[in-house]
Amino acid sequence: MKESEDILKTESQHFIEQTIEKDISEGKNGGRIHTRFPPEPNGYLHIGHAKAICLDFGMAQKYGGMCNLRFDDTNPTKEDVEYVDAIKEDINWLGFTWEEREYYASDYFGRLFDFAVVLIKRGLAYVDDQRAETISEQKGTTTQPGVLSPYRGRSIEENLTLFYRMNEGEFAEGSRVLRAKIDMASPNMHMRDPIIYRILYTPHHRTGTTWKVYPMYDFAHGQSDYFEGITHSLCTLEFEVHRPLYDWFVDQLMDSDYRPRQIEFNRLNLTYTVMSKRKLLELVKDGVVRGWDDPRMPTLCGLRRRGYTPESIRRFVELIGYTKVEAINDVSLLEYAIREDMNKRAPRVFGVLNPLKVIITNYPEEATEEVELVNNPEDETHGTRMVPFGRELYIEQEDFMENPPHKFFRLAPGQEVRLKGAYIVRCESFKKNENGEITEIYCTYDPETRSGGAQADRKVKGTLHWVSAVHCLDAEVRLYDRLFIDEDPSGHKDIDPREYLNPGSLTVLTGCKVEPSLGNASALDKFQFQRLGYFCVDYDSRPGRLVFNRTVSLKDTWAKVNKEEK
């Protein structure tokens, strides 16, 4: 019954899928689907871009189309090749490919220039000699129409000559621009004779000094879509008001039934972080974080270093969906996505973050043995491993209390716990130093309770992780917390998000102890430190000097109970 219901239940589609399917059914563009992902190479990609990437490439995949990678490199003053390579690496890492279709808006500078000439010849573009401030003033306001530029009536010949001369380097930057002649009274500010070409002498990272004039975004994007045969140009909501202009240029360009259309969706916002490239750049420049790939950054390289997998990011994007509602998504959903992924895949290991020495007084002095531990209880195929056990061990400081509260299931004087995979031990006594800090715990073990042994089924409340003191490896562990203490740090007018920085966003722990099997782990290897969370080997890690990043903690209901009782 339930199964048939599931089958009958039509899979729900978001509004972009619905639009695309409608276009297909109406036979638009011959039923062809072609999208593009168009980053500007002026910074690193962040998880907001991942949302766009999943859509652009995802729609192409789903509807048997193609997705181009196109660098929107129309502003040489802000762009650099450094970013081109990083962007490509991140897209590939996420699991998408543009095959051989790697394009640049700068590839179209010639065609764009020719198109501008066509517009001039049709009387639809003119050279304006006024300064930026004057043009801006004449634009009017959102409630008042603009005034016409005194240069608006120039002859076609004069416009043509001036535009060519602009590109020959005869005029200073800022002295002249080319504008489309549309409507200075339009309620849409973008239609009030938008600037389409400006003079720039900064060399371009790909075209060098070939060009002295560069097209503006609005004069490059739709046209590039058109040149590439893009059918669905998906972008974020803030470009909604640009759409009439996009369409206006396409109208001038069209010479067949083919036409690209722009569809806008909501940008990704995450709680407790900032997402704009500018603000992220400030964090890097100010040294608030260690770089673009700092594990606290929402950049893809940062998330990668933190231990996030491409699968978890794609899953998160799938969970939040695409709408036109401006929402702020909870980071805890992103954390859910990585936990869900790692739970199935990450090998379980023992790591002790804040070690406390335990001595098993009735265990033979020099003896050592190996116990067998399951690598992943969620997946038998991961097998088992042998972990050394001995008389002296380390457990977590948190796992012992001299005066335990009610319902504390761990070690305390007279209380019993299981050391996972090994024996049940009872705390008999402990030692304190002159500061009153507990330095050593003395336990006895019950040899019959070894896992798999005669008394193994004896029930105790708690199970602890541990490492053997003589065998374990030292490690540094970096714990991360949210970068900001405010849910929406950039959502307050006139307040700099940096006012809300979390001073405790990074905690570096040294002298942590991990089991010996971790000795040859390499960068980005991922593990579950049992009872603690998911951890990932950092790029800084070296044999003999291991460094781990905590990706995310395990859900900790004990911590919650504790907090509530406080």
Add this chain to the structure above:
RNA sequence: UGUCCCGUGGUGUAAUUGGCAACACGUCUGAUUCUGGAUCAGAAAAGUCUAGGUUCGAGCCCUAGCGGGACAACCA
């Protein structure tokens, strides 16, 4: 005193296009467990921003409000 976009449990989304408001996360129970994790079973939680209208029937269509956002870069 403009134009455009958007208002559905705490959060994010869905509702077969006008037919009993569903799913996920989170929360709370209980079972189970050699991870206080995971897993399994169950529960609470919105009557769809407001007021009208059309209709047998409105989250969906219409009107008017209210609230939020985008737009006046030689940025993208």
